[in-house]
Amino acid sequence: xxxxxxxxxGSLKETxxxxxxxxxxxxxxxxxxxxxxxxxxxxxxxxxSPFMGKTENPLFLPENGDDPNPNLAxxxxxxxxxxxxxxxxxxxNDVGEGxxxxxxxxxxxxxxxxxxxxxxxxxxxxxxHEMSSSVVGGNSFMTxxxxxxxNVVGFGGSEFNVRRRFKDVVGLADRLSECYRGFVIPxxxxxxxxxxxxxxxxxxxxxxxxxxxxxxxxxxxHPVIKKSxxxxxxxxxEGKLPFGDSARVIIPTExxxxxxxxxxMFREMKQSVTNDWGSSKLPTREDDKEFLEKTEKLxxxxxxxxxxxxxxxxxxxxxxxxxxxMGELGLALIKLAKFETEEATCSxxxxxxxxxxxxxxxxxKVGRLYRGSNAQTVKHLDTLHDYLGLMLAVQSxxxxxxxxxLTLQSVLSELSxxxxxxxxxxxxxxxIFGGDKSRIHKISELKETIRVTEDAKxxxxxxxxxxxxNNRSELERLDKERHEDFLSMLKGxxxxxxxxxxxxxDVWGKVADETTKFATGAPL
Amino acid sequence: xxxxxxxxxxxxxxxxPDLQQxxxxxxxxxxxxxxxxxARSQETGIFKKKxxxxxxxxxxxxxxxxxxxxxxxxxxEESNAEYEKLKHYIFELxxxxxxxxxxxxxxVKRHRELGQSLSDFGxxxxxxxxxxxxxxxxxxxDLGTKSEMLSVKLxxxxxxLLMNFEEPLKDYxxxxxxxxxxxxxxxxxxxxxxxxxxxxxxxxxxxxxxxLMRSDKVGEVxxxxxxxxxxxxxxxxxxxxxxxxxxxxxxxxQEQKTLDMGLAFHExxxxxxxxxxEIADAWRGLLPKLESCSSLTHESQ
Numbered sequence: 001x002x003x004x005x006x007x008x009x010g011s012l013k014e015t016x017x018x019x020x021x022x023x024x025x026x027x028x029x030x031x032x033x034x035x036x037x038x039x040x041x042x043x044x045x046x047x048x049s050p051f052m053g054k055t056e057n058p059l060f061l062p063e064n065g066d067d068p069n070p071n072l073a074x075x076x077x078x079x080x081x082x083x084x085x086x087x088x089x090x091x092x093n094d095v096g097e098g099x100x101x102x103x104x105x106x107x108x109x110x111x112x113x114x115x116x117x118x119x120x121x122x123x124x125x126x127x128x129h130e131m132s133s134s135v136v137g138g139n140s141f142m143t144x145x146x147x148x149x150x151n152v153v154g155f156g157g158s159e160f161n162v163r164r165r166f167k168d169v170v171g172l173a174d175r176l177s178e179c180y181r182g183f184v185i186p187x188x189x190x191x192x193x194x195x196x197x198x199x200x201x202x203x204x205x206x207x208x209x210x211x212x213x214x215x216x217x218x219x220x221x222h223p224v225i226k227k228s229x230x231x232x233x234x235x236x237x238e239g240k241l242p243f244g245d246s247a248r249v250i251i252p253t254e255x256x257x258x259x260x261x262x263x264x265m266f267r268e269m270k271q272s273v274t275n276d277w278g279s280s281k282l283p284t285r286e287d288d289k290e291f292l293e294k295t296e297k298l299x300x301x302x303x304x305x306x307x308x309x310x311x312x313x314x315x316x317x318x319x320x321x322x323x324x325x326m327g328e329l330g331l332a333l334i335k336l337a338k339f340e341t342e343e344a345t346c347s348x349x350x351x352x353x354x355x356x357x358x359x360x361x362x363x364x365k366v367g368r369l370y371r372g373s374n375a376q377t378v379k380h381l382d383t384l385h386d387y388l389g390l391m392l393a394v395q396s397x398x399x400x401x402x403x404x405x406l407t408l409q410s411v412l413s414e415l416s417x418x419x420x421x422x423x424x425x426x427x428x429x430x431x432i433f434g435g436d437k438s439r440i441h442k443i444s445e446l447k448e449t450i451r452v453t454e455d456a457k458x459x460x461x462x463x464x465x466x467x468x469x470n471n472r473s474e475l476e477r478l479d480k481e482r483h484e485d486f487l488s489m490l491k492g493x494x495x496x497x498x499x500x501x502x503x504x505x506d507v508w509g510k511v512a513d514e515t516t517k518f519a520t521g522a523p524l
Numbered sequence: 525x526x527x528x529x530x531x532x533x534x535x536x537x538x539x540x541p542d543l544q545q546x547x548x549x550x551x552x553x554x555x556x557x558x559x560x561x562x563a564r565s566q567e568t569g570i571f572k573k574k575x576x577x578x579x580x581x582x583x584x585x586x587x588x589x590x591x592x593x594x595x596x597x598x599x600x601e602e603s604n605a606e607y608e609k610l611k612h613y614i615f616e617l618x619x620x621x622x623x624x625x626x627x628x629x630x631x632v633k634r635h636r637e638l639g640q641s642l643s644d645f646g647x648x649x650x651x652x653x654x655x656x657x658x659x660x661x662x663x664x665x666d667l668g669t670k671s672e673m674l675s676v677k678l679x680x681x682x683x684x685l686l687m688n689f690e691e692p693l694k695d696y697x698x699x700x701x702x703x704x705x706x707x708x709x710x711x712x713x714x715x716x717x718x719x720x721x722x723x724x725x726x727x728x729x730x731x732x733x734x735x736l737m738r739s740d741k742v743g744e745v746x747x748x749x750x751x752x753x754x755x756x757x758x759x760x761x762x763x764x765x766x767x768x769x770x771x772x773x774x775x776x777x778q779e780q781k782t783l784d785m786g787l788a789f790h791e792x793x794x795x796x797x798x799x800x801x802e803i804a805d806a807w808r809g810l811l812p813k814l815e816s817c818s819s820l821t822h823e824s825q
Contacts, residue, residue, distance in 0.1 A: 307648045307651065311645040311648040314641040318641040325630045325634045328630075332623045333624055336620040336624055343616075345613075349778060352786070355786050356789075358789070483659075484818075486660055487659075487814065487817055490667055490814055491814050494807045494808075497804075497807045498804050498808050501804035505797050508793045508794075508797035508800060509797040511797075512790060515790035516790065518783060518790045
């Protein structure tokens, strides 16, 4: 089914998508259509609709710095340079706030021109106290303000604000994983086990706020989960939620350390992936060849992705270092220039000072440009981390399948043993004419059990088939989204590299021009 | 030869106004054999540790030299305000230049490291591309290739930076150090001149005294006086030559260094601009390919 969105200028191209069945959510009029995902396309790109063009659509201007990068191929255009400046500046502010949802693709997917637009913001962390009857007094915890702006019909409203604590988020995540078996559900932020003092430190709170926002936004763009009643309740219902954080063992994750430099941020965005593909290899016979092939392929991709992520980290570090050293060189030269100026006794010194200052200023400027470039690199390459994290979610979707298969197989074997038992009874009782009461009773009991088990088998088959289908459609969706997200990432990365390299070339080019006289031997 | 060397060495120490007072020196020159033997066995004073310690005394003398030149000690030195200023300028200049050179060298290293990390990144990206396949795989593979290519350019620029920027900076430092060496010579020459002047003066007074007394030593002392006077004049001349040479050297140094550093800066800026342009070109060249990849993705829907 293709529906056109009359609200928007131009037409959104939509593909004939499959309807993804929801488990326990009633069908809305807008079923989970696979939306058209545009990576940043050139304004003269043949396939992009006019209003997607950067220069025209006002919605493309940085909203809370969401919009990542200019899409014009020739960055040296004045217009594009200006735009680069704008977005570069907003980036430099944003890196500390973590406003963007992490990759271009998902930003676009939550864009405001869609019919089912949902924008979630997490803000305003506050300390609250839990009322407790204990003598020691209640413990305190942080709550966050969750603001949702949406035009989705099912919500019955367009903006809501609720306060939630991290425990509520955990509860939501657990609930979703129970209800959406077989789906690739975005992973919730880690439960960091840290001391009370750290819990309230501003940095930790800020990190957590950003992580929560990212998570909720991801849920909001998942075609199936965004329709979840539990999710809606989480966003809308004031007061206590019906599902809580069941007492689970907290798996200690790495305690949060201080420090906030770019490199550390990049590392932290990487969730520790314990490659546990083995768990999906339960003693079941998986006969779906396509599924097995896909699993293998995903395993390979994960391995390479992890490798790329490592090397990306080193690249970021190297870029950071070169920027730093360039800046330090600049400073050292400034000091030299200042010194020579103070101690100047001859004209040669004064001439030299001019050149020293030129190079020093350029070096400091370039150092800053390297830093800006790196901030962008981190933002773009963060997509790698997103997908690494998603691999874990894929594994859990696969293990849902395995356990469903296991259930089915055990029901089947139980059924067959009950059947053979029934047959034995039948055979035995047919030898006795009339049969005795207890045996007849036993047979009817057995038949009852078999009937119940048959029902169970039907359910198990249905569950398994449904989960299989969820797996399949999710994998397809994942493949497609991954392709598009990675392409966007590459484009974003490349465009930003071009932009900054041009600027750096410009700075040095000027200095080279101004110092040509030394090369040609012209009189000073 | 050893005897000669020791002779020169001991005399140098003895003529140095501060070291003259050293207890160790007095012991060395005066003590009877018995005292020496005791000192040797006790390993005190100049017999501390090993004979290598005479080297230490020598080194101390060297460091005292720079102290002398900088006027950190009391001994005889020029009370020339302009020269003082120059001395401080040279010494501080060396510090500033050394720091700049240190960062320049580090910058070379950073270029190499960035090159290496780009190469590793490129390889990793290519492997990922091989897994992904289709248009995305191709995009990754192209990116990887470009990355590796840029890595080569970075290594090249690192070398260029080393030769045409860091090396001239090092030369600059060396030039400053050579001026410092000349300053030491000048200080020594000055001191010698002063000392000889002093000694000559004393001899003159002595001579006059003897002449008054009509002593028969007059002739002898007169000869000594004439020798000393000649030496003194020679020392003065030597000093003056050094002063003149030094001022010429400074002028030449300033002029030459302006040219040298100007050229080094030019090469530095040129190299960096070239590198940045190459980087921009390389990445820009990828964009049409990435565009076509995304359009393929769209078409396939």
